[in-house]
Amino acid sequence: MSADQEAIKDVFSSFFVEQTGPESARNSMPLGFDVKAWKRISETGAPGMGVSPPAGGGASLSDLVIVAEEAGSQIAPLPIVDHVVASRVLEKLDLLEEEVLTGTLVAGLVVRPVENGVAKSVPTGAIANRLIALNEDKLLLITEDPPNESLPNHGDLPIAHREIKNANVIAEGTEATEIFDRALNEWKTLISAFLVGITRSSIEMTVDYVKDRHQFGKPIGSFQSVQHGLADLPGLCDGARLLVNKAAWSGDREMSGEIKLTDNEISDFATLASMSLVFAGETSLQATDRGLHYHGGYGFSEEYDIQLFYRRARAWSQILNSPSEECLHLADLLLKDSED
Amino acid sequence: MDFELSEKAIDFRSQVKKFIENNLTSEIISNMHKTGTFNDKSFNEALASEGLLAGAVPGYGDRDPVELYLLFNELEKAGAPYDGLAVTMLVAGIINAVGTEFHHEEILKKLLTGKHNCCLGYSEPDYGSDVASITTKAEKVGDKWIINGQKMWTTMAHESDWVLLLTRTNSEVPKHKGMTMFMVPMATPGIEIQPVPTMASERTNATFYDNVEVEDQWRLGEVDDGWSVMGIALALERGVMGGTNPAVPLLKHVLNWAETTPSKNESLMINNTLMRERIARTAIINQVGQLLTLRAAWIAATGGMPGVEGSMAKIYASEEYQKVVGWFQQMAGAEGLLSFGAEDAAASGWIDYDARHAPVTTIYGGTSEINRNNIAERHLGLPRSR
Numbered sequence: 115m116s117a118d119q120e121a122i123k124d125v126f127s128s129f130f131v132e133q134t135g136p137e138s139a140r141n142s143m144p145l146g147f148d149v150k151a152w153k154r155i156s157e158t159g160a161p162g163m164g165v166s167p168p169a170g171g172g173a174s175l176s177d178l179v180i181v182a183e184e185a186g187s188q189i190a191p192l193p194i195v196d197h198v199v200a201s202r203v204l205e206k207l208d209l210l211e212e213e214v215l216t217g218t219l220v221a222g223l224v225v226r227p228v229e230n231g232v233a234k235s236v237p238t239g240a241i242a243n244r245l246i247a248l249n250e251d252k253l254l255l256i257t258e259d260p261p262n263e264s265l266p267n268h269g270d271l272p273i274a275h276r277e278i279k280n281a282n283v284i285a286e287g288t289e290a291t292e293i294f295d296r297a298l299n300e301w302k303t304l305i306s307a308f309l310v311g312i313t314r315s316s317i318e319m320t321v322d323y324v325k326d327r328h329q330f331g332k333p334i335g336s337f338q339s340v341q342h343g344l345a346d347l348p349g350l351c352d353g354a355r356l357l358v359n360k361a362a363w364s365g366d367r368e369m370s371g372e373i374k375l376t377d378n379e380i381s382d383f384a385t386l387a388s389m390s391l392v393f394a395g396e397t398s399l400q401a402t403d404r405g406l407h408y409h410g411g412y413g414f415s416e417e418y419d420i421q422l423f424y425r426r427a428r429a430w431s432q433i434l435n436s437p438s439e440e441c442l443h444l445a446d447l448l449l450k451d452s453e454d
Numbered sequence: 455m456d457f458e459l460s461e462k463a464i465d466f467r468s469q470v471k472k473f474i475e476n477n478l479t480s481e482i483i484s485n486m487h488k489t490g491t492f493n494d495k496s497f498n499e500a501l502a503s504e505g506l507l508a509g510a511v512p513g514y515g516d517r518d519p520v521e522l523y524l525l526f527n528e529l530e531k532a533g534a535p536y537d538g539l540a541v542t543m544l545v546a547g548i549i550n551a552v553g554t555e556f557h558h559e560e561i562l563k564k565l566l567t568g569k570h571n572c573c574l575g576y577s578e579p580d581y582g583s584d585v586a587s588i589t590t591k592a593e594k595v596g597d598k599w600i601i602n603g604q605k606m607w608t609t610m611a612h613e614s615d616w617v618l619l620l621t622r623t624n625s626e627v628p629k630h631k632g633m634t635m636f637m638v639p640m641a642t643p644g645i646e647i648q649p650v651p652t653m654a655s656e657r658t659n660a661t662f663y664d665n666v667e668v669e670d671q672w673r674l675g676e677v678d679d680g681w682s683v684m685g686i687a688l689a690l691e692r693g694v695m696g697g698t699n700p701a702v703p704l705l706k707h708v709l710n711w712a713e714t715t716p717s718k719n720e721s722l723m724i725n726n727t728l729m730r731e732r733i734a735r736t737a738i739i740n741q742v743g744q745l746l747t748l749r750a751a752w753i754a755a756t757g758g759m760p761g762v763e764g765s766m767a768k769i770y771a772s773e774e775y776q777k778v779v780g781w782f783q784q785m786a787g788a789e790g791l792l793s794f795g796a797e798d799a800a801a802s803g804w805i806d807y808d809a810r811h812a813p814v815t816t817i818y819g820g821t822s823e824i825n826r827n828n829i830a831e832r833h834l835g836l837p838r839s840r
């Protein structure tokens with residue numbers, strides 16, 4: 115990490131710890147959006163940090179993954195990842211409104227293709243004032259007001275179905291699909307970083323718990339089966355972070371990367387973004403699963419935080435599609451040269 | 455950590471790749487599996503004359519650990535015999551760190567020619583994970599040492615000129631404080647080697663030491679301080695000397711098989727959905743294994759001791775390798791059981807081979823449990839469980 119990136123980490127770590135975290139997550143239910151914290155973060159200019167320097171931004175993807183991990187570590191109920199990705203698309207098409215830049219209006223991404231005029235289970239569907247969506251080969255900007263009511267869901271996210279109303283075509287053909295693919299790869303990378311944050315906190319919280327909780331006259335963390343269940347996790351967490359960082363690095367490069375499957379040399383952005391989502395997703399499932407288990411019955415109670423992390427890990431790791439589907443997409447990328 | 459390798463490292467890697475292309479023949483590979491000896495002296499010699507071997511000694515010369523990692527990673531990916539070389543270069547690294555003038559002249563220089571090998575004599579029949587309890591005894595008689603005992607799993611002993619031997623020199627003190635390390639020439643009278651065949655063709659040995667007499671100059675490190683020498687060995691080895699990308703050659707063999715093998719519902723296995731999902735997952739595992747290893751190398755390159763990070767890479771790569779092998783062996787059905795040389799063997803027998811080899815990777819070089827203890831205590835700060 116560069117000195118600048120250390121600084122980004124410090125600033126955002128403090129911000130998310132102070133303004134978000136489990137209490138904010140609880141208080142934001144059922145909408146899944148902490149309006150007050152969003153106002154605060156907007157005052158710092160963060161919603162606009164992903165756009166180009168002249169427009170007031172300048173953060174690279176490698177910078178943004180740091181922010182997203184810190185947000186994930188506090189399960190921040192804020193649409194920061196979606197907003198940053200969508201505003202980069204809007205800037206590219208010269209459609210960036212001042213209100214989006216400042217965070218007054220929330221922007222988001224319809225991550226799955228639109229079907230029959232409806233965008234199903236949109237991650238920011240309940241709260242986004244501006245949504246970018248791909249409908250066949252047309253890129254749409256939806257400006258309909260959000261319902262401000264989410265579908266009850268596993269991860270307390272602001273999910274809603276959205277009909278395609280008040281939508282303008284903002285790009286067509288290959289331009290549309292290329293812009294959308296790029297945005298989706300950025301989204302995958304940043305959501306993966308958010309999931310790494312969830313994993314990191316779950317490990318920390320559980321290690322603290324097993325040092326503190328006593329049974330049979332000693333800390334439960336002195337039992338080897340508990341230790342070994344936990345000892346697998348830091349390597350997985352670090353591996354996920356390395357993969358996410360590598361995806362961000364490849365996304366920041368000017369040149370296109372390569373895919374040498376049999377030599378294990380991969381620097382292609384789409385491939386690494388997809389790998390990150392699968393791996394960071396499944397790592398977060400394992401970390402929260404073991405974490406909850408080692409909390410015993412308390413892990414299952416509302417009162418303890420680990421269940422919040424457990425449910426969000428599941429929500430973010432499959433809101434785009436099932437991990438198996440994502441692997442099939444990844445296989446298409448990896449094997450494209452060996453076909454035809 | 456930088457994902458872009460340095461100019462120098464990229465040059466080094468292409469030099470290694472070119473070397474492998476020119477020197478690694480299919481005879482060398484099939485011979486290693488026929489004999490069970492994962493060491494090829496003429497291949498090692500060729501590496502030496504290409505000037506690549508000095509860079510393979512951890513901590514020696516001007517090569518940094520990233521290049522060391524690259525060398526072994528390329529050899530591993532290509533399926534080359536590198537086990538003997540890795541151990542030999544590890545010993546060279548230990549000598550470089552704690553050896554005397556005599557050891558440098560008499561051993562290290564020879565090791566760098568590729569013509570000589572070393573083996574590791576730590577484990578015993580009764581002490582493996584608990585290696586600090588070993589009982590092979592070295593007694594000082596006059597100015598000589600007399601060694602008696604037995605070692606188990608002394609892999610490459612039959613190829614070696616020296617054994618790095620961990621001995622008990624004092625039983626009056628706590629176990630970690632009474633051991634001494636020697637570089638015993640294998641030609642010394644009183645040493646006997648018995649082969650121990652394994653389920654995966656690879657050969658290891660039991661070695662016996664019956665009144666083996668060595669001069670004090672073969673002692674490596676201080677008397678009763680053998681545990682520190684072990685510590686150096688572990689720190690040099692962890693992560694960077696191969697063993698963290700075993701599923702890369704496996705995937706190559708599996709792809710060749712899937713691209714040519716009919717499947718029940720699709721035309722070819724490569725179009726089978728479950729197959730494609732598993733190929734994708736294996737590719738992820740290979741990337742993560744590489745990144746965890748590269749990180750350990752980076753820490754070493756910047757002056758750190760990647761003990762815990764090496765444990766993470768080792769556990770991850772070996773456990774996932776076993777999982778992946780299991781997937782592909784099952785997908786290949788009955789033909790996944792057929793061995794090298796058998797008609798219709800899936801992936802020409804590689805699937806059967808990897809399924810035989812995989813179990814040992816979570817055992818040797820420190821079992822998964824011992825590595826988990828290490829992470830739990832040293833990284834998570836949990837109380838000692840033993």
Ligand SMILES: Cc1cc2nc3c(=O)[nH]c(=O)nc-3n(C[C@H](O)[C@H](O)[C@H](O)COP(=O)(O)OP(=O)(O)OC[C@H]3O[C@@H](n4cnc5c(N)ncnc54)[C@H](O)[C@@H]3O)c2cc1C
Nearest residue numbers: 574575576577581582583607608609658817818819821823
């Ligand atoms: C093919 C092969 C090559 C080898 N090459 C060499 C070599 O060249 N030189 C050399 O010195 N050694 C070598 N070894 C030995 C290897 O390092 C040991 O096998 C290994 O350290 C385990 O020791 P062990 O076999 O005695 O098993 P044990 O120590 O008896 O372990 C048996 C099981 O108990 C578990 N266990 C043990 N202690 C604990 C604990 N504290 N907590 C939890 N679980 C525990 C282990 O994880 C393992 O699953 C080799 C082994 C093999 C199989």
